[in-house]
Amino acid sequence: MEVWFTEDQTNDLRIGCRVREVLFSDVSPFQKVAVLDTVEFGRMLTLDNVIQTNLKDEFVYHEMITHVGLNTHPNPKKVLVIGGGDGGAVREIVKHQGIERVVHVEIDQMVIDVAKKFFPELSCGFADPRVEIVVDDGIKHVKDNKGVYDMIIVDSTDPVGPAVGLFSEEFYRSVFEALTGDGLFVAQTESPFFNSELIKQITATVNGIFPVTRLYWAVVPTYPGGYWTFTMGSKMYDPKTVVLDEAKIAALNTKWYSSEIHRTAFMLQPFVKELLPR
Amino acid sequence: MEVWFTEDQTNDLRIGCRVREVLFSDVSPFQKVAVLDTVEFGRMLTLDNVIQTNLKDEFVYHEMITHVGLNTHPNPKKVLVIGGGDGGAVREIVKHQGIERVVHVEIDQMVIDVAKKFFPELSCGFADPRVEIVVDDGIKHVKDNKGVYDMIIVDSTDPVGPAVGLFSEEFYRSVFEALTGDGLFVAQTESPFFNSELIKQITATVNGIFPVTRLYWAVVPTYPGGYWTFTMGSKMYDPKTVVLDEAKIAALNTKWYSSEIHRTAFMLQPFVKELLPR
Known part of the structure; x- marks a missing residue:
């Protein structure tokens, strides 16, 4: 099975990252919070489906x-x-x-x-x-x-x-x-x-x-x-x-x-x- | 209808661009050659599905x-x-x-x-x-x-x-x-x-x-x-x-x-x- 995270960086531009595992996913009073284990970037934090940070960069x-x-x-x-x-x-x-x-x-x-x-x-x-x-x-x-x-x-x-x-x-x-x-x-x-x-x-x-x-x-x-x-x-x-x-x-x-x-x-x-x- | 071009930048990382129109697509003796009109980057040249150049950057x-x-x-x-x-x-x-x-x-x-x-x-x-x-x-x-x-x-x-x-x-x-x-x-x-x-x-x-x-x-x-x-x-x-x-x-x-x-x-x-x- 292939699992990919996709972010719409603009209306017309997307980035996709292959995911090993979704480690956390929940909704706070402010936003959707998720932690992904990605193959390319290691652990990655997303808020409202937008990449915030990751261990590689x-x-x-x-x-x-x-x-x-x-x-x-x-x-x-x-x-x-x-x-x-x-x-x-x-x-x-x-x-x-x-x-x-x-x-x-x-x-x-x-x-x-x-x-x-x-x-x-x-x-x-x-x-x-x-x-x-x-x-x-x-x-x-x-x-x-x-x-x-x-x-x-x-x-x-x-x-x-x-x-x-x-x-x-x-x-x-x-x-x-x-x-x-x-x-x-x-x-x-x-x-x-x-x-x-x-x-x-x-x-x-x-x-x-x-x-x-x-x-x-x-x-x-x-x-x-x-x-x-x-x-x-x-x-x-x-x-x-x-x-x-x-x-x-x-x-x-x-x-x-x-x-x-x-x-x-x-x-x-x-x-x-x-x-x-x- | 939504049309997207997707490139595998690495095995585990992808870029996607919304496409207005595929202007050209053919196979030369060396590679697949395509010209896309993308919304974000304007006209874009791809070879073997890899972005080579585009009018924006x-x-x-x-x-x-x-x-x-x-x-x-x-x-x-x-x-x-x-x-x-x-x-x-x-x-x-x-x-x-x-x-x-x-x-x-x-x-x-x-x-x-x-x-x-x-x-x-x-x-x-x-x-x-x-x-x-x-x-x-x-x-x-x-x-x-x-x-x-x-x-x-x-x-x-x-x-x-x-x-x-x-x-x-x-x-x-x-x-x-x-x-x-x-x-x-x-x-x-x-x-x-x-x-x-x-x-x-x-x-x-x-x-x-x-x-x-x-x-x-x-x-x-x-x-x-x-x-x-x-x-x-x-x-x-x-x-x-x-x-x-x-x-x-x-x-x-x-x-x-x-x-x-x-x-x-x-x-x-x-x-x-x-x-x-x-």
Whole structure:
């Protein structure tokens, strides 16, 4: 018998993965949650039938949504992660010795439970004493905490369903206020091949709120088209020109991120540059 | 009615594209040739059911397999293209005014005919008076022409079927001999996520033949995983350290390639660096 998982990446584009076993499938108050054992990518988490992460390529996304900002800010101590209940971002953050507190706000308890049970490789950071897990709405948490965080990471699903509010101007304004005076945030912001209007809109919005707005990129094979972007809004530090601590970065033991890749990630192709605010 | 084209990118990974119309489908002496009008990517060429190119993302591959080498060699005059019957590589090469002659050796007449009829956006370079199209075996052509070319581009299909010989040590030795004293070649060399052993093997082989061996990368959304590599073997010039002619590059009117992207393409992630010869 052949079992395949198929995701509609767009209306007109699909990815299919051969499945050894469906390890978990349930419906939370927010979404359908499933864990698949795939032949090509190993264990895979899907939410509402969209691939979130998998053991083969997760390192790219999790290293790039965390270390770029953490090495731009000279001394990040308090970090907030919104979404990303799989734990991959938290695992990377706690590699940084200067971090004093990581608040991880995930709206869906089921995702956290599934991560603990099926993805110990990702959720291992949850055990770090500096990490506090809060099951709550990230939008509310950001509104209720002003001037608290050195860095905020928006590790959201796509801008449909529960994550829509995480792509709004109102939310980015709340993020600005939740940051300390020299804080910065990073959000995942989709593909320039398939979501170019969204990237235009987000970078323009962030540019209207933050003194420094930067788009950067990496390749996540299981996301549509592979080419994936992140947007940083920063009150003070510029990730393009920051002097990197090479020894500290080498000690992170990463597979995608490096000081070279930090710099490279901000070099955008002409067709991507066209999406940015003038 | 819904019509979908599905490619098995690996045994365990598939891509599916919604099809408006099948414009052409036939069998040549070498392979199955098809042209599809897809909703997501526009017109698409497939060979033996594998996506070769499409109007939406072709610019990435064609710009990167040509301009990196053409801007590394200070004065390329004679260029050989093996494979790539769609014409996209030739279109980019003839943008360079110093080019005197482009010999395009494609084994399959049907691919050339299909490119002329269905892909004028790619095959437009065929009309340039400097271009000579030769329907022949690229391996044979390289053996028969020694010391002739400043640059050789190996625009092959995957290393199965008719293209197997284009990934062999014997072929790379013939390429070395077909080049002028300061010549260089570029070949497409697959994905580090899915073909890491092949990349190891090719870079080691080329490194045993050429004084300079360099792996570089780009993102082609319709190729497995998006992250795609190219390998350059060069007798003299190093693409990593060459001083680029910024004005000349800006005039190429490219969407992916730029002088910044030329330099960043050689910055490899730690997991890719591990594949290179020590």
